[in-house]
Amino acid sequence: MSSRLQTARTIAGTVLLLFQIAAGQQSLLKNSSPEAEGQSSVTPDEAGGASSPDHDEMGNRRPLYRLRQSDTVDINFSFAPEFNQTLTVRPDGFVSLRELPDAYVAGLTVSELQRILVTWYASRLHQPEITVTLKDFERPYFIVSGQVAHPGRYELRGPLMATEGVAIAGGLTDQSKHSQVVLFRRYSDEEVQARLLDMKHMFNSRNLQEDLQLKPGDVLFIPQNRISKIRKFLPMATLSTYLNPTQF
DSSP: OHHHHHHHHHHHHHHHHHHHHHHHHHHHHHHTSTTTTTOOOOOTTTTTOTTSTTBOTTSOBOOOOOOOTTOEEEEEESSOGGGOEEEEOOTTSEEOOTTSOOEEOTTOOHHHHHHHHHHHHTTTSSSOOEEEEEEEOOOOEEEEEESBSSOEEEEOOSSOBHHHHHHHTTOBOTTOOGGGEEEEEEOSSSEEEEEEEOHHHHHHHTOOTTOOBOOTTOEEEEOSSOOOOOOSEEEGGGGGGGSOTTOO
16 A cells, blocks of 8 residues: 555655646746737737738738839939939830949849849949839730720730630620730730630530730730731730720
């Protein structure tokens, strides 16, 4: 019995020790909390959660805006205001900088451009402090022309497929030859690339694997008659022949 009693006392002592350790840890956590140190607590949203400006409602990081042609940015130098200027991105993606060669900036974020300018102007200024602000920008758009209910220019808000673009334009008319929808996409300053989309097959087979995501400036043309032949690359000037003259 003495052996069993001794074992029971040992177990009880161990349990008591564990409770004391747990209580000590609880007290330590409480004393080291932000409230105990006079700090305000931070909610997940305030810490950059789902409602953060950099994230959407699902907590996914939003893509940063990248400069494109016709965008306007203000460049301000904290200690050298004579270098301040307002830049407009040219159709070729370049900007004209003061006392520096022209620079290609299309595709850069505002933060990336700011860091690059600091590096470039470091050869002319001592530790330059530069702030870049996006002043004006052209909202991304796409155009739907031809045999749709409401041909025109539409704002491109987020990812959008070609079939969805047609739906936004009111859908196809009864006269549409939607087995030969043409997607025109800017290839260079002088040329556009043409690609045929068989939307009739997509709808009938319910297979949208051939559907394409629209990019800013894309033009969808839905013909009334069969297109016998179309070149893969066309001069930019010929694009106007595929646009409804009264749609804008």
